[in-house]
Amino acid sequence: MRGPGYIHLHVHSAFSLLEGALQLETILKLAAADAQPAIGIADTGNLFGALEFSEKATKKGIQPLIGVELPFDFAAAEERVSERGHVAWTGKSSVVLMAQSEEGFANLSGLVSRAYLEGEDGLARVKLDWLSREGLAGVICLSGGPEGAIDMAFAQGQDANAIRRLDRLAELFDDRLYIELQRHGRPQEAVVEPRLIDYAYRKGIPLVAANEPFFKTAKEFEAHDALLAIAGGTVLAQTERRKLNDQYYFKTRAEMIELFADLPEALDSTIEIAQRIAFRPRTRGPILPKFAAGSHDTEDAVVAAEALALREMAETGLNARLATTGIAPGKTEAEYRERLAFELSIIEKMKFPGYFLIVADFIQWSKAHGIPVGPGRGSGAGSLVAYATTITDLDPLRYNLLFERFLNPERVSMPDFDIDFCQDRREEVIDYVQKKYGAEQVAQIITFGTLQARAVLRDVGRVLQMPYGQVDRICKLVPANPADPWSIERTMKEVPQFKQMADEDETVGQLVEIAQALEGLFRHASTHAAGIVIGDRPLQKLLPLYRDPRSEMPVTQYNLKWVEPAGLVKFDFLGLKTLTTIRYAVEMVANRGINLDIDAIPIEDAATYKLYARGDTYGIFQFESAGMRRALMELKPDRIEDLIAMNALYRPGPMDNIPSFINRKHGTEEVSYPHPALSTVLDETYGIIVYQEQVMQIAQLLSGYSLGEADMLRRAMGKKIKAEMDAQRVRFREGSGPQGVSETLADEIFDLLAKFANYGFNKSHAAAYAWVSYQTAYLKEHFPHEFYAASMTLDMAQTDKLSDFRREAGKKGIEVVPPCVNRSEVVFSVKEDRIHYGLSAVKGVGRAMAEHIVEVRGNEPFKDLGDFARRVDPRVLNKRTLETLVNAGAFDGLVPRREVAFAAVESVIGTAQALTSERNEGQWNMFASAEPEPFRLPSGVPAWSSTERADRELAAIGFHLSAHPLDAYADLFEKLRVQRWSDFERAVKDGAGAGRLAGTISGRNDRRTRKGTPMMILSLSDQSGTFECIAFSEQINEFGAILQPGNSVILEVGADERAEGISLRLVSAKPIEGMAERVDRQMTVFMADAKALEPTSAQLKRGGNGTVSFVVIRDGGAREYELELPGKYQLTAEVAGGIKALDGVMDVRFA
Known part of the structure; x- marks a missing residue:
């Protein structure tokens, strides 16, 4: 054919979301x-x-x-x-x-x-x-x-x-x-x-x-047809839907x-x-708003004005820093001045003063408005200019951080400050930026969600109308690993059962084939979690914009990879929960009259390092995993450098060096260096290469690289491009020769550097996050009440975390008390050395309702349920939420018997609605009696057993707070030598391999082993915490019937201590109630009124091994008389709970 003959003009790529199947x-x-x-x-x-x-x-x-x-x-x-x-x-x-x-x-x-x-x-x-x-x-x-x-x-x-x-x-x-x-x-x-x-x-x-x-070849029509069905929410069998044919290839x-x-x-x-057509979109250099004040005609004039503004800000800021925090040990003021001048010269040469001014401006605004900002993140903490202009709060000379790791004069690329803000107030900073530069010049960055293996299998299974259970089983065979997502192709190769199902079942084979054809296509557009771009003109003039229906802020139509080549500069505004936790804790500390400047706490606080050394780091930023806690207990850190190193080392790859690092710190292993000259670089980490910066410094010291060149070497090593590595190896050898290093040793050191360059960590980032961690640890050590209350506030949606924090607090003698409409605040609070459960943390109670209760309560507590009904707005409350609050114990102070308060909920809502209606209709009688009509509680309400009360509280809060189903069996556990979980946990760490535990089952997860045999993971709790236990087929066959959620059991277990924590395996299980009936027990019932004798006796059942005594107490507290009932009785928690709920009964105790 002569000439092209035909040119495609209307091709749909994968960016035609859920429509185009062509990348x-x-x-x-x-x-x-x-x-x-x-x-x-x-x-x-x-x-x-x-x-x-x-x-x-x-x-x-x-x-x-x-x-x-x-x-x-x-x-x-x-x-x-x-x-x-x-x-x-x-x-x-x-x-x-x-x-x-x-x-x-x-x-x-x-x-x-x-x-x-x-x-x-x-x-x-x-x-x-x-x-x-x-x-x-x-x-x-x-x-x-x-x-x-x-x-x-x-x-x-x-x-x-x-x-x-x-x-x-x-x-x-x-x-x-x-x-x-x-x-x-x-x-x-x-x-x-x-x-x-x-x-x-x-x-x-x-x-x-x-x-x-829309697709590549005619044979891919079936897969594309499934894609259109996924997009339309239809199934392939439907006739009334969008459908193309196989010619759209x-x-x-x-x-x-x-x-x-x-x-x-x-x-x-x-x-x-x-x-x-004589145009195509092209890449541009970075475009930034002109920050310097005044009108400037040329770009050079703008750059010069911005350079002057940054220089003045940096020099003034450095003076303030040195006056406040002083000069780092071993450094001189001259070194600070020289470093600042060097950095400014590089920044000016690369024409980036405007970038620094923009970042400094919104960070300074944030700090001036009380919005917590992180001390630094990523390599930006290595800049002294950033420290001087308060962009970061870490002195890079104090921690030997490198500017070239952040901004390399040998490689022109935009600087990239990632900024952490308090997550509750991040939006305020973005609003400020929009107002300063204009809403039309600021946008978020688009991202695209893809059809990944599990998701696309489910989608295709739906359009093929396969049974949900079958598709679910197939999907679960694809390993779930967010860090390294498995493809369908990899699953076919490495999971035999998956391939077998596809080969043996034609429908499953069709499912896999179609899903594999669609895997990786874009499913939807959304917004980048942190990225913001700022332009010097309306962004529509630079690139097309999109709007996410969930946000009012415009979004770029180019993703993160392409928005910068389009000329826009990205700024990362990240929300860090830990900063919010610190802020909440500091605010609560201030309620005690203590003005704590968390950024000025002493960095050598011995008590804080002892907290790390004893592994008491649950809830401590970056250091709370079980494996990290064990490493800390062995390391016993006593300086910030140890924390920085552990933060960098506790990652796949580097963690292999943790034992040597610990041993070298304690002198049980000799500290050695690859070459004696490297001692100055590696002394801080006991001769072990931990940081990327050390790779750069070694190349500089041993082979004459500039730090900029050394950063290029580090990057080359990370990419592992052979031709580039070979050239760098020659350069490294030649540079090392004058230092008296043989070629053999040079090669050995080069290979060592290449290994660590690949997985060594950025020290600037490790140092910044170690400081944030230290701040949280300082709060936990010196202000534990406020630390736990703040931590629980930030984790209100995670029941397991709340339960763990409550247990941790209990170990320190800090009580977490149930929610109370008269004492609790919207979130967790500290009063009288106790942590009060936040109303909004109760399941199903929204923040709006919690805020309403606290607002109408004001400084005048509710007198009774009637007072509560008269003051609340029925439009905010509803029956289900009030019932949940009752079950959580929030009305215990007004109505001690929860079942009575529960029965009164409808009356509360009715009263509130009636009063609101009267007010709205103008029927409020100003001459009515000042005393409102008494609110009558229902009578004759059947008592809840202790088990029912505990179960309802569990449903409302997520864990047992005021009481636990096992409370009634304390005497039984003592007789049977049952250990509390917290005691057994310590025993295992001391070498115990078996024990007897009691627990209430909260969850049961039935699975199969790799061999296909049944296994079960039980979630249990006792008064001291939560734990899991694995049961295999033999135990499931024998005890499976009693291993049901809600049941309380006594377990014989085997135990192993592993890196991820203690692993329990079931040996045997028995129901607690059955054991309680067979063991001799003594129950004493304390009464305020002898009239309770008859109804109490009616609750008892004969035939067990227990004895019962009644004690009647006078008003003054003295015993009036004591009566022991003849015979033996069945004494269970159910019986005790029923008796305790009776009128006139003060308490029930077992012995």
């Missing part, structure tokens, strides 16, 4: 294989891939043609003139727009942005009244194809509407309008094509042939030439359009 790389491979000189993408409603496609196509020598299939809202304009009395159905209502020039791309980008920013429900839609000839200059229009606005109108017999639409497009685009023809063998194409050709010939508008591929030029042999002019138009 950009696949499109370009197909084009290259067919020697196509140009190719055009037109994704549905977006330009997500415009820059990426432009760059990748150009590198392959293919001309990129950038378009978009954009819905036009023709129907809204036609409602007044719709045919046959109804509004025309418009299908996708799309046309294809292509950027012909730079002006055209700007117009196209602006139109797509407006379609999202002013659209509804996150859908892009263009209103016709937005359009003008001027606003569409440089844009080529294709009429849209079978699913477009024109073809659909013709197909529906609405020729007048179709012609009106074409006329409107002709007015707008003039000679840049083309009538698009597609031939996929669909019935409507044969109906519509003659009408399109007729209109084109009558109006003199050119025809253009199009393929509109990527056709070759020859196939298209043959298909349109009768209309060569339509083929020629594809080439004409490609020739008319």
